[in-house]
Amino acid sequence: MTVRQLTPHFVERFPEQLQPGVLYLAMEFVSAAHSCACGCGRKVITPFSPTDWQMVFDGETVSLRPSIGNWSFPCRSHYWIRSNRIEWAAAMSQVSIERGRERDVHAKALHAAAKKADDQAEQRPVDQQLPASGKAPASVAEAWGKFKAWLNL
Numbered sequence: 001m002t003v004r005q006l007t008p009h010f011v012e013r014f015p016e017q018l019q020p021g022v023l024y025l026a027m028e029f030v031s032a033a034h035s036c037a038c039g040c041g042r043k044v045i046t047p048f049s050p051t052d053w054q055m056v057f058d059g060e061t062v063s064l065r066p067s068i069g070n071w072s073f074p075c076r077s078h079y080w081i082r083s084n085r086i087e088w089a090a091a092m093s094q095v096s097i098e099r100g101r102e103r104d105v106h107a108k109a110l111h112a113a114a115k116k117a118d119d120q121a122e123q124r125p126v127d128q129q130l131p132a133s134g135k136a137p138a139s140v141a142e143a144w145g146k147f148k149a150w151l152n153l
């Protein structure tokens with residue numbers, strides 16, 4: 001039976017059998033699970049991350065972004081979860097599925113690169129940050145030497 005609405009249940013872990021019509025939210029696992037809204041009974045796990053799904057809980061209802069495309073299931077169902085409601089999306093062609101996957105891979109790569117750059121920037125002292133010209137930063141010993149010279153030590 002097609003599910004029209006999902007009721008959010010905050011749980012510590014996902015049960016073995018998912019009840020249709022329930023959106024299980026396990027914050028410890030940073031993901032949600034539900035039984036496919038088409039009624040096929042397959043388990044749909046939606047991890048939360050900047051490049052996976054984002055969840056909005058307004059205190060009563062839950063929305064997930066982006067849409068859920070169960071391309072790997074025989075049902076190939078595609079829907080949105082908006083304010084607990086299932087909103088069916090148009091079936092996607094294989095081409096747009098592939099494009100979506102490419103975009104996903106690209107987004108993940110960009111995100112990973114940005115994160116790495118952030119990490120490096122955090123580790124690098126201010127005076128050692130890469131200049132716009134892309135010159136390699138001075139070594140710590142070199143910078144320290146300059147600093148000591150500046151202090152007249």
Ligand SMILES: [Zn+2]
Nearest residue numbers: 036038040075
């Ligand atoms: Zn299904």
